[in-house]
Amino acid sequence: MSTPHSSSNVHDRAQQALADDFLRKAVHFTTDRLRNKKQAVTGEFGNWEAWRERGQQIRQHTIAHLDYYLDQFARHLEAHGAHVHFAATGEEASYIVREIAAAKSAKRAVKSKSMVTEEIHLNHHLEEMGVQVVETDLGEYIIQLAGETPSHIIIPAIHKNREQIRDLFEAESGEQLTTETRDLAAFARRRLRQEYLTADIGITGCNFGIAETGSIALFTNEGNADLVMNMPKTHIVLMGMERVLPTMSDLEVFAHLLPKSATGQNVITYMSIVTGPRRDNEADGAEEMHVIILDNGRSRQLGDPDFQAILHCIRCGACLNVCPVYRQIGGHAYGSVYPGPIGAVLSPLLNDGETYQDLPYASSLCGACYEACPVKIPLHDMLVRERQRLVATGHVKPAEKAAFRAFRQVFGNAGRYQTTIRIARRLQFPLAHDGYIRAKIGPVAGWTTSRDFPALPKRTFRELWPELVRKGNGRG
Amino acid sequence: MKVSLFITCVVDSVFPNVGVSLTRILQECGCDVSFPPQQTCCGQPAFNSGYTDEARDVGMTLLRAFRDSDVVVSPSGSCVGMIHHYYPQLFANDPQLHQAAVDLANKTYEFSQFMVKQLQITDLGARFPHRVTYHPSCHGSRLLGVKDEPMQLLQGVHDIEIVELPYATDCCGFGGTFAVKMGEISGAMVDEKAENVARTDAEVLVGTDMGCLMNIGGRLRRTNRAVRVMHLAELLMEGMQLGKAVNA
Ligand code: SF4
Numbered sequence: 001m002s003t004p005h006s007s008s009n010v011h012d013r014a015q016q017a018l019a020d021d022f023l024r025k026a027v028h029f030t031t032d033r034l035r036n037k038k039q040a041v042t043g044e045f046g047n048w049e050a051w052r053e054r055g056q057q058i059r060q061h062t063i064a065h066l067d068y069y070l071d072q073f074a075r076h077l078e079a080h081g082a083h084v085h086f087a088a089t090g091e092e093a094s095y096i097v098r099e100i101a102a103a104k105s106a107k108r109a110v111k112s113k114s115m116v117t118e119e120i121h122l123n124h125h126l127e128e129m130g131v132q133v134v135e136t137d138l139g140e141y142i143i144q145l146a147g148e149t150p151s152h153i154i155i156p157a158i159h160k161n162r163e164q165i166r167d168l169f170e171a172e173s174g175e176q177l178t179t180e181t182r183d184l185a186a187f188a189r190r191r192l193r194q195e196y197l198t199a200d201i202g203i204t205g206c207n208f209g210i211a212e213t214g215s216i217a218l219f220t221n222e223g224n225a226d227l228v229m230n231m232p233k234t235h236i237v238l239m240g241m242e243r244v245l246p247t248m249s250d251l252e253v254f255a256h257l258l259p260k261s262a263t264g265q266n267v268i269t270y271m272s273i274v275t276g277p278r279r280d281n282e283a284d285g286a287e288e289m290h291v292i293i294l295d296n297g298r299s300r301q302l303g304d305p306d307f308q309a310i311l312h313c314i315r316c317g318a319c320l321n322v323c324p325v326y327r328q329i330g331g332h333a334y335g336s337v338y339p340g341p342i343g344a345v346l347s348p349l350l351n352d353g354e355t356y357q358d359l360p361y362a363s364s365l366c367g368a369c370y371e372a373c374p375v376k377i378p379l380h381d382m383l384v385r386e387r388q389r390l391v392a393t394g395h396v397k398p399a400e401k402a403a404f405r406a407f408r409q410v411f412g413n414a415g416r417y418q419t420t421i422r423i424a425r426r427l428q429f430p431l432a433h434d435g436y437i438r439a440k441i442g443p444v445a446g447w448t449t450s451r452d453f454p455a456l457p458k459r460t461f462r463e464l465w466p467e468l469v470r471k472g473n474g475r476g
Numbered sequence: 477m478k479v480s481l482f483i484t485c486v487v488d489s490v491f492p493n494v495g496v497s498l499t500r501i502l503q504e505c506g507c508d509v510s511f512p513p514q515q516t517c518c519g520q521p522a523f524n525s526g527y528t529d530e531a532r533d534v535g536m537t538l539l540r541a542f543r544d545s546d547v548v549v550s551p552s553g554s555c556v557g558m559i560h561h562y563y564p565q566l567f568a569n570d571p572q573l574h575q576a577a578v579d580l581a582n583k584t585y586e587f588s589q590f591m592v593k594q595l596q597i598t599d600l601g602a603r604f605p606h607r608v609t610y611h612p613s614c615h616g617s618r619l620l621g622v623k624d625e626p627m628q629l630l631q632g633v634h635d636i637e638i639v640e641l642p643y644a645t646d647c648c649g650f651g652g653t654f655a656v657k658m659g660e661i662s663g664a665m666v667d668e669k670a671e672n673v674a675r676t677d678a679e680v681l682v683g684t685d686m687g688c689l690m691n692i693g694g695r696l697r698r699t700n701r702a703v704r705v706m707h708l709a710e711l712l713m714e715g716m717q718l719g720k721a722v723n724a
């Protein structure tokens with residue numbers, strides 16, 4: 001899961017994002033809108049905490065019995081005539097898709113709704129073998145034209161404003177367009193319609209696979225996924241292995257949780273459920289259906305009490321919309337296909353901790369993500385556990401280690417602590433002015449670059465204490 | 477009631493006046509206040525950075541200091557949250573320490589939580605004729621669940637004008653070591669927070685966690701904004717003094 005950005009580190013990418021006013025304004029604008037709508041909708045709906053509890057229970061149960069439900073899911077899919085493939089890695093999944101494309105002599109593919117295809121860089125692999133891939137979700141289409149990657153898991157073009165989108169569409173069409181939503185959407189619709197008709201393969205993701213029926217449920221707002229899975233002769237579904245739900249009545253719960261959390265919509269515009277390829281008595285649908293179930297680092301979390309719950313995630317993006325770090329730097333700064341709090345936790349886990357090691361630190365641990373998460377994943381605790389892991393496996397800077405060794409020495413004993421404060425009080429003398437420190441030196445420069453730091457006062461509380469207790473106690 | 481103070485390292489070393497105010501208020505409310513001197517810090521800076529052993533050694537100072545206390549009160553929702561949520565697991569390997577950790581968690585309260593829930597006091601007779609805005613710190617409100625208590629105490633103050641802080645629940649960017657380690661991102665976050673504080677035209681920014689207030693205050697000062705930054709205990713104490721003077 002490498003990305004074009006993974007050579008630099010999160011600091012450099014964050015700097016770049018922070019300097020980009022367009023990006024920050026666009027991200028502020030959209031995340032504000034999404035979280036306000038979510039708050040209004042969930043408030044109106046009522047009992048939101050109870051719904052979250054229910055969502056968490058269902059996901060907990062499903063992931064705890066994932067082998068059972070996956071097996072059931074696969075058997076039902078096959079009974080409906082779909083081909084089921086299990087892929088251990090991204091390369092394997094991508095190989096399976098290429099084999100299918102080769103067997104069909106495919107020239108063109110249309111795609112909808114799949115972060116998993118981003119995870120395995122499928123477009124790139126298909127284009128290498130001469131298959132042209134067109135993204136049909138409006139947001140994905142925009143970033144495909146821009147030659148970029150998604151910066152949000154459900155609003156991939158969140159970092160683009162209207163003007164930028166108009167420019168991209170004008171360059172593509174040679175037409176003159178306005179920045180009106182209606183105009184822009186109309187152009188995309190005109191343009192993409194042709195693609196569905198000529199595509200050999202339709203590729204989609206899967207919001208939920210229903211084990212009891214062998215169905216694939218997709219949530220979209222543009223209706224394009226229906227065209228992608230029904231118009232071309234072959235439909236390929238790519239899904240993470242954790243995306244199953246036991247029953248249709250479980251899906252009902254998530255039909256509430258997902259759109260309300262993701263975009264603050266009461267219901268999704270299109271909830272499409274497809275169960276196998278076209279049957280003889282049916283008018284439409286793909287002739288052939290393949291479902292590729294991807295592991296790619298997921299099963300490693302099973303049985304790990306620290307991280308198994310990350311598989312409960314339904315990729316709603318709510319944690320991104322409330323994250324104060326994401327708000328400042330947007331998605332690309334994370335350097336991973338999955339940005340924001342979920343990305344900061346998930347990316348190192350999917351990659352066995354060897355890459356994305358700086359992501360667990362890109363959080364102030366404020367817990368807004370946990371509070372927003374419809375299935376109550378304790379992302380903030382997981383970030384700390386990932387940091388623990390990095391410390392335990394020696395993936396930290398010696399200076400940091402030394403600093404915490406000193407912290408233990410000093411703060412592990414009240415006497416040593418007091419002595420240290422006394423010394424620090426004297427040492428700070430040349431740096432402090434008007435009771436504050438501004439000097440950008442050593443490890444505190446991260447702080448003093450943007451804010452003042454209060455100097456240590458003449459006396460600590462514990463030095464004032466004898467006086468306080470003499471005067472105060474026994475009153476009242 | 478016998479109350480032990482867990483004053484926190486930040487208040488002890490940088491903001492002793494918060495501790496003084498807290499002590500006086502509790503004394504005024506009839507508490508017999510003690511300060512066990514073995515305490516240093518809850519260990520959160522190490523814990524949040526992944527240094528569990530270091531955090532445990534530092535946390536031990538609290539287990540020892542408050543072994544015999546009935547009730548522990550602290551001016552930081554973040555440090556109390558650390559004790560409530562993480563001490564039991566941090567000391568899980570040793571049955572005795574684990575028990576001590578659970579006991580400590582059960583008897584430790586954040587200041588406003590203690591005032592409202594335990595003492596059931598929201599009106600201290602304080603008077604504070606100023607325009608005030610309140611920043612709810614993330615750990616206290618979100619993780620410890622102390623959401624309404626600070627506001628209840630502020631609403632009990634006479635002559636105060638409370639203005640709502642836009643984006644109040646957004647993190648200020650403190651996050652302990654985050655502010656240093658991810659200085660640029662943290663700086664952008666606190667800039668937005670300080671900007672929002674300034675937009676309220678408040679004379680005073682009040683909160684319940686000195687880490688966050690030190691962060692926001694540092695940014696306000698750097699950008700030359702004359703907003704006074706106070707811990708809730710300081711505001712109440714000052715208000716009580718004024719209240720007394722007016723009534724006398
Ligand atoms: S972690 Fe929770 S909030 Fe974030 S995308 Fe997953 S389900 Fe949504």
